[in-house]
Amino acid sequence: MTDDTQSDVLVSIGELARSTGLAVRTIRFYCDEGILESQRSAGGHRMFDADTATERLLLLRRLRALGLGLSSIIDVLHGERSIAEAIATESARLDIEFKSLAWRRASLRAIEAATPTQRAERLALLAAAQDGGVVHDCLVQFWRRILAPIPRTDIDMWVYWNVPEPPADPSIDEVVAYAELAALVADPDINGAVRQQYWRNQSELIRDRRGLYIDVDDVLRDVVPLVSQGVRPHAGSELDRFVNAHARARGERDSQRFREQLLIDATDSDYRIHRYWALTEQFFGTRVTVGPTHDWLYNALAHSTNLADAQAPQPAFTPMNSPR
The missing domain is CATH 1.10.1660.10 (Multidrug-efflux Transporter Regulator; Chain: A; Domain 2)
Structure with a gap:
């Protein structure tokens, strides 16, 4: 003084x-x-x-x-x-603390609500996912590995749209679903299954992975309204663009043979992938994510190859710019 x-x-x-x-x-x-x-x-x-x-x-x-x-x-x-700065810092700290306490409360209630036969399994599930923020980070890292080597700045919006944030005050169902998401991405085999679904067969031949990512992302955006409206998977411009994107990235052309190659060792029907996207619906509601759009394109691709098999023999390949 x-x-x-x-x-x-x-x-x-x-x-x-x-x-x-x-x-x-x-x-x-x-x-x-x-x-x-x-x-x-x-x-x-x-x-x-x-x-x-x-x-x-x-x-x-x-x-x-x-x-x-x-x-x-x-x-x-x-x-x-200033006093205002100190108060703001404390308020932010309390927000984090409240979220942690809400998560713990929901987890305890979920274990309490489980049947005796479910309790041990649910206890193990929730004990492995003690914090929603940590689980969210695990989900983000999982998708960054799937989409590698795409730069992080290119996939930030993708991650925002497809990775649910942990609820601030989760219900029993939400805390169990979020914990199950964590368990799914912790499965060492699901990484390969999802990469195979996203990059398709012979991914080692992809010359321009970033270009493929951008092209496929554009197609997926156009498929979103089709899924929202309940339009059945079918051959058309969306599927053609999807196949052409994969063909260009590998130095190939769209053809019956190439479409069949995209279906080799397909993992689109893997129950873990379907379970992952079913769980995300609990948080996104009516928002259409990558899961259903990829599934729509896979079914359209499978349908197009089945139709081709039932028709007269086709040329070995169709020029990329030929009319359809």
């Missing part, structure tokens, strides 16, 4: 304790920690500027009552951050 900020009235530690409602030992602690300044009387007792010390201690007490940590309060008292 400077002389300009001090009043002429000095009070003892006892008087300061009575005026602020704080214990003498607490005020002494604040002095020892350098939070509150004092001076010594001729007899060696602590003396305080009445106005400045009272104002400082009342602010400290009020901020402590709101749950702010001592380190944050010291920053405020030393002018290193």
Whole structure:
């Protein structure tokens, strides 16, 4: 404190304790920690500027009552951050804490609600997914591995659209579904199954993986309204563009042979993939994600090859720009 900020009235530690409602030992602690300044009387007792010390201690007490940590309060008292900044930081911390507590509460209720035969399995499932934020990070990392080596900036919107955020206050069904998503992506075999579904057969021959990603993403966006409207999978421009995208990326052309190759070792019917997208529907509701759109194109592709098999023999390949 400077002389300009001090009043002429000095009070003892006892008087300061009575005026602020704080214990003498607490005020002494604040002095020892350098939070509150004092001076010594001729007899060696602590003396305080009445106005400045009272104002400082009342602010400290009020901020402590709101749950702010001592380190944050010291920053405020030393002018290193404003009260508004300290309050905002504490509020953000509480948001995280509340989400964690809500997740734990839902998990406990889910275990409590399970039947005796389900309880052990559900306990193991939820114990492995103790925090929604951590699970979300696992889901994001899973899809980044699937889409590698596509740059992260190119897939951020894809991830936002297809990876559900953990509910702030999950229900029993939601916490179980989210935990099951975590268990699915932890399965070492599902990575290969999903990569095979996304990049199709002979992915090692893909010359331009980023170009394929962009082209397929454009097709998927156009398939979304078809899925939303309940349009059955069929041959058409959407399927042609999908096949052409894969063909171009491999230096091939669309042909009956190439379409059949795209179906070799197809994993689109893998129950784990279908289960993953079924679980995401619990969080997205009517939003159509990549799962149903990929499934629509797979069924359209399978249908087109079946139709071709039933027709007269076709040329070995169809020129890319020929009319259909």
